[in-house]
Amino acid sequence: MAQSDTSRGLETYIDTGSPGLGLLDFAFGDDPDNPSDINRDTELTARGVTSSIGEQTTNSSQEAIGQSNALTGSTSLSDTATANTGLQTQTGTQGVGAFTGQTGLGGSGYDPITGQFTGQLAQPYQQNVNQALAASTQGYGALTGQDFNGTMGQRYNALEALQEQDRLQAQMNMEDRLYSQGRLGSTGGALQQNALLDAIAQQQMGNANSAFGQAMAQRQQFGDQAMQFGQAALQPQQLSIQQLQAMGALAPQVSQNQVATNNLSEFTGVQDTTGFQDTSTSNIVNASSNTLSEQLAQEALAKNETIRSV
Amino acid sequence: MARPLVPLEIMAPGVLGLNKQGGDGILPVGWATKAVNMVFNSVGRLASRKGTRDRVLEANKFSGTVTVGHEYIDAANTKTIIYVDDTAIYEESGSGINDLTNSMNVVPYKFVNFNGWCVGHHPSVVPIVATTSGGNFSAGGGTQYNGDDVLAAWGRLWVLDASINTLYYSDLLINNFTGGSSGSFDLAKYWPNGMDAAIAIAEWNDYLVVFGRKSIIIYENPDDPNVSMAIADIIEGIGCIARDSVQQVGSDLVFLSGSGVKSLGRVIREKSLPQRDISKNVRDYVASLSTSTETIKSLYSEDERFYLLSFKDAGVVMCFDMAQRLEDGSYRATEWTMTVTDMLVLQDRTSVIITSDGTNSETQNYTGYLDHVLYDGSGGTTYDIDYEGVWNDFGQDIGHREKILKSVTTLIGGTNGDTATVKWAVDYTDDFDTVGITFPKINKAAAGIKRPMTKSGEVVKIGLSSTIYGTEKTLKRFNVMAKLGRYV
Numbered sequence: 001m002a003q004s005d006t007s008r009g010l011e012t013y014i015d016t017g018s019p020g021l022g023l024l025d026f027a028f029g030d031d032p033d034n035p036s037d038i039n040r041d042t043e044l045t046a047r048g049v050t051s052s053i054g055e056q057t058t059n060s061s062q063e064a065i066g067q068s069n070a071l072t073g074s075t076s077l078s079d080t081a082t083a084n085t086g087l088q089t090q091t092g093t094q095g096v097g098a099f100t101g102q103t104g105l106g107g108s109g110y111d112p113i114t115g116q117f118t119g120q121l122a123q124p125y126q127q128n129v130n131q132a133l134a135a136s137t138q139g140y141g142a143l144t145g146q147d148f149n150g151t152m153g154q155r156y157n158a159l160e161a162l163q164e165q166d167r168l169q170a171q172m173n174m175e176d177r178l179y180s181q182g183r184l185g186s187t188g189g190a191l192q193q194n195a196l197l198d199a200i201a202q203q204q205m206g207n208a209n210s211a212f213g214q215a216m217a218q219r220q221q222f223g224d225q226a227m228q229f230g231q232a233a234l235q236p237q238q239l240s241i242q243q244l245q246a247m248g249a250l251a252p253q254v255s256q257n258q259v260a261t262n263n264l265s266e267f268t269g270v271q272d273t274t275g276f277q278d279t280s281t282s283n284i285v286n287a288s289s290n291t292l293s294e295q296l297a298q299e300a301l302a303k304n305e306t307i308r309s310v
Numbered sequence: 311m312a313r314p315l316v317p318l319e320i321m322a323p324g325v326l327g328l329n330k331q332g333g334d335g336i337l338p339v340g341w342a343t344k345a346v347n348m349v350f351n352s353v354g355r356l357a358s359r360k361g362t363r364d365r366v367l368e369a370n371k372f373s374g375t376v377t378v379g380h381e382y383i384d385a386a387n388t389k390t391i392i393y394v395d396d397t398a399i400y401e402e403s404g405s406g407i408n409d410l411t412n413s414m415n416v417v418p419y420k421f422v423n424f425n426g427w428c429v430g431h432h433p434s435v436v437p438i439v440a441t442t443s444g445g446n447f448s449a450g451g452g453t454q455y456n457g458d459d460v461l462a463a464w465g466r467l468w469v470l471d472a473s474i475n476t477l478y479y480s481d482l483l484i485n486n487f488t489g490g491s492s493g494s495f496d497l498a499k500y501w502p503n504g505m506d507a508a509i510a511i512a513e514w515n516d517y518l519v520v521f522g523r524k525s526i527i528i529y530e531n532p533d534d535p536n537v538s539m540a541i542a543d544i545i546e547g548i549g550c551i552a553r554d555s556v557q558q559v560g561s562d563l564v565f566l567s568g569s570g571v572k573s574l575g576r577v578i579r580e581k582s583l584p585q586r587d588i589s590k591n592v593r594d595y596v597a598s599l600s601t602s603t604e605t606i607k608s609l610y611s612e613d614e615r616f617y618l619l620s621f622k623d624a625g626v627v628m629c630f631d632m633a634q635r636l637e638d639g640s641y642r643a644t645e646w647t648m649t650v651t652d653m654l655v656l657q658d659r660t661s662v663i664i665t666s667d668g669t670n671s672e673t674q675n676y677t678g679y680l681d682h683v684l685y686d687g688s689g690g691t692t693y694d695i696d697y698e699g700v701w702n703d704f705g706q707d708i709g710h711r712e713k714i715l716k717s718v719t720t721l722i723g724g725t726n727g728d729t730a731t732v733k734w735a736v737d738y739t740d741d742f743d744t745v746g747i748t749f750p751k752i753n754k755a756a757a758g759i760k761r762p763m764t765k766s767g768e769v770v771k772i773g774l775s776s777t778i779y780g781t782e783k784t785l786k787r788f789n790v791m792a793k794l795g796r797y798v
Contacts, residue, residue, distance in 0.1 A: 186493060
């Protein structure tokens with residue numbers, strides 16, 4: 001009964017904390033009252049995700065401390081060295097096994113032996129990632145494959161085509177005007193025509209600059225799109241990493257609490273839920289929970305020694 | 311019963327000038343069918359022209375033919391006359407001439423004064439320039455264009471290259487045709503009726519006039535050729551056939567066209583009277599003289615009020631009295647027998663006539679009443695005047711009756727002792743009977759001299775010829791008396 005309360009308290013904590021931590025439900029199993037169920041899930045998951053060293057460690061612990069060792073092993077989820085060390089120190093040879101988490105986003109795992117996090121996105125997310133990566137790749141491909149000069153030339157030609165008729169008309173009007181004035185073929189007329197040609201040349205230069213700017217903008221657009229797709233593809237992984245980090249931070253606490261709780265429930269029947277009262281001060285609670293867990297663990301060890309001696 | 315005498319009085323004979331277009335028709339008595347070596351004097355009567363006097367000593371006469379005479383006025387307002395004959399370019403200096411050729415080509419340049427320089431252009435040689443009076447000619451610097459005609463106006467030189475139908479203008483105040491504000495106009499694009507050949511250019515009432523052979527282009531704002539100079543008008547069907555026939559006459563521009571002497575009127579904008587036919591009554595005759603247009607020269611004298619147009623090959627100078635325009639728009643004309651190679655009017659208004667006998671040339675002032683008077687005033691040769699009136703029928707009432715000529719009374723202005731010959735012919739046949747008259751011994755008095763006449767006919771023509779030897783002769787009146795005969 002005490003275990004059930006403890007597990008529910010943890011569940012409450014998890015539910016009110018980061019949504020990503022909801023995956024711990026999977027680690028602890030659906031029924032917190034059934035330690036075997038927790039073990040079973042852990043073992044099943046560990047087989048699929050982490051090495052068998054965790055299992056060996058768990059088995060050693062079971063041999064050493066009996067039925068509760070299995071709980072200890074199953075709750076050693078911390079990814080912090082101190083936590084593991086503390087636990088291992090406290091539990092002797094009973095090691096902390098690899099663990100995995102599963103959410104709607106996908107599965108994540110941590111192997112404390114190798115210190116590696118592993119993650120596998122759920123299929124829809126993975127498809128999205130693949131699509132985004134493909135789009136990003138396509139975008140970058142388009143960027144690298146883009147004929148900048150060709151694009152600029154196309155823009156330039158388009159602008160020129162728009163203005164060409166006006167220019168021709170302006171030139172013809174000037175010729176008409178010069179001819180009506182008798183200035184066509186004269187130096188003064190040529191000066192005027194040259195001025196018009198200069199203006200046209202300036203316009204063409206402006207068109208060239210505009211085409212260059214448009215080509216550059218298109219290039220920038222391709223780059224931005226590729227980057228956006230790339231970022232979109234990375235976003236689930238970022239979330240996964242955040243989950244893993246969260247898991248890593250939370251694992252030792254959960255592990256210690258579980259060990260302590262098991263010990264209490266097994267050897268004293270006293271439940272201490274101090275560490276799970278205030279979710280807003282989790283660090284402080286965790287700290288006190290760790291201290292309590294250590295005390296309980298020491299008491300449990302002492303009892304075990306007493307039992308052995310008896 | 312004796313039949314009465316009828317008079318035929320011809321007041322101011324030939325006062326309307328030559329009329330060679332009327333043919334044998336009956337014309338008003340004021341017309342003349344011949345007026346040789348005559349002009350219209352200050353009171354408008356037909357009179358003998360003046361003679362000529364050499365400007366240089368006999369020993370300094372030009373060998374060959376002087377084709378060009380030009381008064382050069384340099385920046386210091388020093389004036390001298392430049393001549394070009396067959397061998398050299400000369401400058402008149404006192405009674406002599408100096409050779410300024412300086413190894414330049416000797417061709418009949420067209421000279422103009424430009425910014426203190428004397429610039430000469432010719433279609434086939436490099437332009438030449440003299441920068442001061444008395445200085446030798448040298449090749450023009452910078453870019454130069456050979457030209458069929460050259461004009462100095464609006465601070466620029468304007469050169470007409472007929473071979474490519476282009477009008478060039480120099481930089482401002484520099485005879486250089488590149489750089490600065492120099493440039494050109496393409497005339498070929500603007501000739502009406504497709505194409506024409508440029509002949510001459512002239513300044514006229516602040517317009518630049520380009521004469522083609524059959525058309526005229528008039529530019530406005532030539533003071534700013536690069537910006538605002540533009541065609542103001544184009545006249546079709548009339549052009550200029552002789553470059554040196556163009557003269558400014560008051561506000562008009564007179565030139566020889568293929569159909570006679572014309573003038574541009576001032577009302578160019580209204581186009582109501584773009585040109586006037588000056589030689590309307592001698593058109594065909596003038597056209598018949600225009601065989602070699604290169605040797606046609608002209609002159610306009612404000613003092614003498616005439617426009618002279620010389621035809622060297624024909625040995626004729628047409629004289630148009632510009633003092634008064636006739637009702638038909640033409641000007642009174644006479645003709646001179648003189649082989650003129652060039653003419654010019656100096657700044658002091660002296661008219662200079664350059665003549666050639668084929669061997670030597672003379673440069674002479676238009677003065678006196680003897681030709682070829684020497685430099686010192688001695689010598690000189692006489693010349694003849696010749697007048698013939700029109701056919702007269704003595705009026706409509708008796709026009710178809712025979713006139714039996716009885717006498718002629720001649721009133722002529724002249725000098726005592728002068729002689730003249732009165733002549734007459736009848737019925738459209740130039741078979742003249744003549745009678746000589748000698749002026750009575752009165753000094754420059756009009757003399758009424760009566761002489762008997764012969765012949766009879768329906769129409770009668772009266773004339774007079776005389777030799778001018780030092781004094782002017784003026785035709786004032788003929789009074790013919792005749793008896794009426796049968797109807798014809």
